[in-house]
Amino acid sequence: GNSVTQMEGPVTLSEEAFLTINCTYTATGYPSLFWYVQYPGEGLQLLLKATKADDKGSNKGFEATYRKETTSFHLEKGSVQVSDSAVYFCALPGGGNKLTFGTGTQLKVEL
Amino acid sequence: DVKVTQSSRYLVKRTGEKVFLECVQDMDHENMFWYRQDPGLGLRLIYFSYDVKMKEKGDIPEGYSVSREKKERFSLILESASTNQTSMYLCASSPIGQSGVGNQPQHFGDGTRLSIL
Numbered sequence: 001g002n003s004v005t006q007m008e009g010p011v012t013l014s015e016e017a018f019l020t021i022n023c024t025y026t027a028t029g030y031p032s033l034f035w036y037v038q039y040p041g042e043g044l045q046l047l048l049k050a051t052k053a054d055d056k057g058s059n060k061g062f063e064a065t066y067r068k069e070t071t072s073f074h075l076e077k078g079s080v081q082v083s084d085s086a087v088y089f090c091a092l093p094g095g096g097n098k099l100t101f102g103t104g105t106q107l108k109v110e111l
Numbered sequence: 112d113v114k115v116t117q118s119s120r121y122l123v124k125r126t127g128e129k130v131f132l133e134c135v136q137d138m139d140h141e142n143m144f145w146y147r148q149d150p151g152l153g154l155r156l157i158y159f160s161y162d163v164k165m166k167e168k169g170d171i172p173e174g175y176s177v178s179r180e181k182k183e184r185f186s187l188i189l190e191s192a193s194t195n196q197t198s199m200y201l202c203a204s205s206p207i208g209q210s211g212v213g214n215q216p217q218h219f220g221d222g223t224r225l226s227i228l
Contacts, residue, residue, distance in 0.1 A: 032214040043115070043201055043219035044154075051214065089153070097142045097161060097205060098169075099217055103153035 002027040006090045006102035013080055013109050021075040021105045023064075023090035033057075033066055033073040034099070036089040044089060047075075080109045113138045117202050117220035125228055130189040132223050134202030141207045143185035144217065145169075145177065148199040160185055161207070192227045199224050 007022040025033065032051045036044040048057035050066035050073065057064050062077045075088060087104045094100030118133035136143065144159040146169075156169030158177040166177050174196060178186040185204075189196055203217040 034216055036219075041221075043221045044203075044217075045219070046216045049216060093214055096167075097207060097215070098144070098156065098159060101154045103151065 002031065002092050002094050002100055004090050004092055004100055004102045006088075006105055008103070009087075009106040011105060011107050013107070015082055015109055015111055016079045017109075019075070019077040019080045019084075019107065021088055021090075021107070023073045023075065023102060025071050025073065025090075025092055027071075027092055030068060031093045033064070034091040035062070035064055035073070035075050036091060036101070038087045038089065038104070040086070047088070080107070082109045082111060085109045113218050115202055115204055115218050115220040117200075117223050119223050120221065121224050121226075123226045123228060124189075124192050126192060126194060128189075128192045130192050130225070130227075132187040132189075132200055132202075132225070134185045134187070134220060135183050136185075136202075136204040136218070137183065138204060138206070138218065139182065140204035140218075141182075142205045142215075142217075143179065144203040144205075145175075145185065145187045146201045146203065147171070148201055148222070154201065157187065194227050197225060197227045 004025045034049045035047040037047045048059040050057040053068040055066045090102040091099045115136045145157045146154045160166045160179040176188045200223045202220045205215045205217040
C-alpha cells in the first residue's frame with residue numbers, strides 16, 4: 001500500500017532561516033499529497049496540498065512541489081518565524097477514504 | 112467555519128473503567144476517524160466510519176470499539192481502560208472523495224489527552 005517517509009526531527013532553526021522538511025512517498029498512481037501542521041496543544045490543520053504531478057501547493061509562505069520523478073513532496077519556507085514552531089506531517093491517501101501520515105517532524109524556531 | 116469538536120481536552124480515568132470519547136462534526140461529512148498520537152509513532156488509525164452504523168478497523172483496533180448512530184457523531188469506547196491506552200486521541204472527518212479515493216483532506220478536532228492511572 002501507499003506509504004510516506006519524512007525526515008526525523010527535531011529541526012531547530014533561527015528566525016528568518018530557510019526551512020526544508022523532506023518527504024518521500026511510495027504510491028500506486030498519482031494520488032493527492034498533503035502537508036499538515038500541528039501547533040502545540042492543538043489538532044492537525046491542513047497546511048497545503050497538491051493534486052497532481054508538478055503541482056505546487058502553497059500557504060502561509062510554505063510551499064511544496066509534487067515531484068513524481070523523485071517521488072518527493074518536500075516542504076519549504078524561505079524565512080521561518082517563531083510562530084512556525086510546530087510539528088509537520090506529510091500525508092497521502094492510504095486506501096479507501098483513509099490517509100496515511102508520516103511520523104511527523106518537529107520544528108523549533110528560536111530568536 | 113468547519114468544526115470538529117471533541118468533548119474533552121483532558122481526561123483522567125482509572126484502570127478497568129469504561130471510557131467514552133465523543134466527537135461531533137458540523138460539516139455533514141460521511142467519513143469520520145479516530146487516531147491515537149504517541150511520541151515517535153505519529154498518528155495511528157484506530158477505527159473509521161464511512162456512514163451511519165458502518166465502521167471498519169484501522170491499524171490498532173484492539174481494546175477499542177466505536178459507535179456511529181448519527182452522521183455527525185462518532186464515539187470511541189475503551190471497554191476496559193489500561194495504562195497503555197494513555198495517549199492523545201484525535202478525531203477527524205472528511206467528505207467522500209471522487210471514485211472512493213482518499214483525495215479529500217481530513218479536518219481534525221483539538222484532541223483529547225487521556226491519562227489512565
